[in-house]
Amino acid sequence: MRIEILMVAMVASMLLAQTAHAASDPASEKLLKSTSDHTKFKALQQEFNSGPEVTKACLSCHTEAAKQLHKTQHWKWEYRSPEGQLLGKKTVINNFCTSVASNEAACNSCHIGYGWKDDKFDFTSEVSVDCLVCHDSTGNYRKPAGLAGNVVTRAMEFPPGSGKMIKPIDLKKIAQAVARTSRDNCGACHFFGGGGDGVKHGDMDSSLASPDKALDVHMDATGHNFSCATCHMTQGHQVPGSRYAPTAQDKGGAHLRGKEYTTNPTTCQACHGQAPHKKVAKLNDHTDKVACQTCHIPRYARGGVATKMSWDWSTAGKMGPDGKPLITKDAKGRDIYTAAKGDFVLGENVVPDYQWFNGRVRYTLRTDKVEKSDEPTRINHFEGSAGDGKSLIWPVKIMRGKQAYDPVNKTLAVLHMAGNDDTAFWTNFNWEKAVAVGMASVGAPFSGKVDFVATESTWPITHMVAPAKDALHCDDCHASGGRLEKVPGIYIPGRASDHASWLDTGGWALALLALLGTLVHGLGRVVVSRRNK
């Protein structure tokens, strides 16, 4: 009897296991998710010699895709702020590699197009849109720096005469394996902003390609496994959630299916709503003043990749004893000085700065006056205050630097850094030549003199969201010298600088007087009663 039951159980479990296996078969899942198998499309069954040829094939089915992309910031690198400032990668000067102009061939390997090598690029060309950089699923797609965003289909020596060979990529294979965007696609550029892994943002680096739960509770590769687009949910290729148009405070609820929303879908509230803390309801009382990120991203650059905290261009150009450009490394083997770029300070597990932010960001542009007496020049800064009703306390990374400017015309300098020519700074280490070419490329005047000015830029910290258990605790802020010590305009219980000193001093003084009074009175009674005995 017992054996029979056991056998039935075994058979049953085998059957169950089989059905479970069928359901989780990766191939059948993929088929269920997509209605098309790109290997079967005639248009993709050909050898491609260039990127635009692939795009042409894509557009033969996806007829409107290029038009959609032409409207994006990813394509235009240009953005007009509500304050009227013309921004975007094409225009702004930052305090990392400073500016794109005159360096297009190098920088624009991160443009979603092919062939933007100078200011004559045709922004209306449909075949110049690069579909593969965002939709490659093979991980083999490459846009080498220096080729203006073009890809290599035949082995070539680059830079010419360097002896370095660039391997070709198989566009046919890549085109037939296109998929929805992944963290790797976005990360290929966004993890490497500022010229290297993790350099720019601090909350985005290659560790997010396959993060664990502790690093990012949403992108956790073995858990929720969000892609970037899970939050940056596109419609018609328009990607929401740009830091140029940030949402500092979202007062809306969680987005529901079947409803039309005009608000930013990338905010925490767009999924979590306004009262996400179920166990400790008091925490919900913080959301009118404190951005979710403030508590839930306790530190940035947590994934083992350092971010640059400061960058001093003024020391660039030193040669080593061997006459070659000097490179200095720290104990972990990371560059902290290079002749090409100057001195760096790196940071890992960095505690953010905190400030009020209302969503408006102001920039110091190339056309703005820069006074050395106003150092540090704020490359950009977040606006906001405790009392404007629009601001929340946000975590930010403050990037500090020293960079070239024209001390006579008093403007930030556009630098010609990269290029196979005599004037590029990385070729000949001459500031005057590099700035002259850089300024000329944007039609800006240049006095011929180069000096250096201290600058600061501000970056929102919004990725690397930690699991709830790793969020900040009350006393991280409700204390003197806590994380929010320097945030003005708000009363934080536990922060001594908010105390009315007259009350605290007066209160304790009176209490002490009362205590002393009773002690003296009591002593008097003791003395008298002894004398009377």
Next chain:
Amino acid sequence: MARIYIFKRFERFWHWAQAALIIFMLLTGFEIHGTYALFGWEKAANLHTMAAWTLIGLWLFAIFWHFTTGEWKQYIPTGRNVAAMLNYYLVGIFTGAPHPFRVTQLSKHNPLQRLAYLLVKLFINPLIWASGLLYLYYNELGAAKIAGLASLQLGTIALVHTAAAFMMLIFMLAHIYLSTTGHTPFAHIKAMITGWEDVDADKPAANLERSR
């Protein structure tokens, strides 16, 4: 010496429970304020809130008790013999003068006690209670229909709450000390525990003079 039953069972329970809660809330409250670290801020805040609700519950019972028993009349202030009491604490207590007040069941607090406890009940307690609840529900104030409430700043609320806490602390220090001024240092405290107070029926007392 005679013994009279002054403090009934609920009254004694109320007194000691309140004493424990107030001491505990001063302890946790000043930690929340940022004066020192003891429990850790989060724990201090949670405990303080829990104690606050307990105390409010206790107060509701106490208020009910005072009105149903008529004991509230014990706190009606009187100007009579206040000077005599002050004179006793400042001079008489050192010269061996008799206590100017004799406890009876109908009048168990001396005139200074009446004044002090009335001040606690009508001023300090309501101030703590109101400012504390505003503190706790600060986030809901923004939606309040009353303009004065909606624009109230947390800093102001905290200031009032802290000021009231200092008043309570100073009251408590004086109260504890004065509890030792009975005919023996622990006589009053004993009475507050057992309910029975020893009274010296032979000595004159100012409050009973007229009836004698």
